[in-house]
Amino acid sequence: MYQRTITVASRGRGTLEISREVAAAVRESGVATGLCHVFCHHTSASLILCENADPTVRRDLEAFMARLVPDGDRLFDHTDEGPDDMPAHVRAILTSSSLTIPVTSGALALGTWQGVYLWEHRRAGHARRVTITVQGA
Amino acid sequence: MYQRTITVASRGRGTLEISREVAAAVRESGVATGLCHVFCHHTSASLILCENADPTVRRDLEAFMARLVPDGDRLFDHTDEGPDDMPAHVRAILTSSSLTIPVTSGALALGTWQGVYLWEHRRAGHARRVTITVQGA
Amino acid sequence: MYQRTITVASRGRGTLEISREVAAAVRESGVATGLCHVFCHHTSASLILCENADPTVRRDLEAFMARLVPDGDRLFDHTDEGPDDMPAHVRAILTSSSLTIPVTSGALALGTWQGVYLWEHRRAGHARRVTITVQGA
Numbered sequence: 001m002y003q004r005t006i007t008v009a010s011r012g013r014g015t016l017e018i019s020r021e022v023a024a025a026v027r028e029s030g031v032a033t034g035l036c037h038v039f040c041h042h043t044s045a046s047l048i049l050c051e052n053a054d055p056t057v058r059r060d061l062e063a064f065m066a067r068l069v070p071d072g073d074r075l076f077d078h079t080d081e082g083p084d085d086m087p088a089h090v091r092a093i094l095t096s097s098s099l100t101i102p103v104t105s106g107a108l109a110l111g112t113w114q115g116v117y118l119w120e121h122r123r124a125g126h127a128r129r130v131t132i133t134v135q136g137a
Numbered sequence: 138m139y140q141r142t143i144t145v146a147s148r149g150r151g152t153l154e155i156s157r158e159v160a161a162a163v164r165e166s167g168v169a170t171g172l173c174h175v176f177c178h179h180t181s182a183s184l185i186l187c188e189n190a191d192p193t194v195r196r197d198l199e200a201f202m203a204r205l206v207p208d209g210d211r212l213f214d215h216t217d218e219g220p221d222d223m224p225a226h227v228r229a230i231l232t233s234s235s236l237t238i239p240v241t242s243g244a245l246a247l248g249t250w251q252g253v254y255l256w257e258h259r260r261a262g263h264a265r266r267v268t269i270t271v272q273g274a
Numbered sequence: 275m276y277q278r279t280i281t282v283a284s285r286g287r288g289t290l291e292i293s294r295e296v297a298a299a300v301r302e303s304g305v306a307t308g309l310c311h312v313f314c315h316h317t318s319a320s321l322i323l324c325e326n327a328d329p330t331v332r333r334d335l336e337a338f339m340a341r342l343v344p345d346g347d348r349l350f351d352h353t354d355e356g357p358d359d360m361p362a363h364v365r366a367i368l369t370s371s372s373l374t375i376p377v378t379s380g381a382l383a384l385g386t387w388q389g390v391y392l393w394e395h396r397r398a399g400h401a402r403r404v405t406i407t408v409q410g411a
Contacts, residue, residue, distance in 0.1 A: 034275055034409070035311055035407055050317060056351045056352040059351065059352075060350045060360050061364060061367065064350075067349065095368075099371070099372070100372050101313065101372070110315070111314075111316050111317070113317050114371075
């Protein structure tokens, strides 16, 4: 049971790839067969597995979310921290706070086109804490 | 490997915090470093990690879902149990049946503003079964 | 720690039940109390727990997604593989790449109406790799 917490510095709304950091934790754990769990300790950022080849996929994803959960929506009362506050919470809940990925032959068993991304949903940059737990034999 | 099933009595559509029950299971498990998994055995209720300080966040979340997946939508054919039947299934799938949270130093390692909530998506109250599994060393 | 990878042959957009395959892996693992993790190694197919009694639930779910993330949406730039390319990525992210389900008394502890489904989001059929990991005692 290996566990470490890293801090990811976001530069405002958008996705940041952390596949390398997660794969490194798996190697350090020495686990051959098992599971790797990645957890974001925040309610306005989330984690996704996304296509990692063409950057327009992540641009389109951002455009989709901006249309589905627009900043400044009159529907929302929770606006203390600005027009992107409540949309950030909704985006986080529609995606996920955590990912669990198989570990096979000592490596993170992602598909060919899968990358691990932290998705910052606030307009401002934040220091996001992410805990990686690796278990197995 | 510690496991227990609890029943959460919902009072109709809305969120119910169960962080205390989940944290208690972690303490009972005696696990110092590991993972806590929470699972909802139903297809019309779900689990979310949500901001736990301002109740308007959960009211806004409910308002967002009511607009995105409205009760009585003419799109739906599965209406045997009423206008909230199919919307409840869609809401459950857009959120999640389960959560996995790190256990660190013998405690549930939630972020400062993260609470664990059962989200009842039906208008009527239900007894919802939730299984908590804690593993680690 | 038991792990196996299966291939699910989709026949184009739609849901395919794989509860039987997942339950069989749990039995083969010999685990009595623990967790079963199911992972889809692709970014345009996903996994859901869905009501398993009335097939109209899955038809309605498909109709909902087709309206929420329509093929050929002018919003999207990533269209190399056709009008269903980017919508498939968005659908996968709004649902989930993986599921974790309790194992209790040597069996998959699904609720009465919960089935495990692979959801193919592309119009064409694909061979989808799914890894099942079972852990516990």
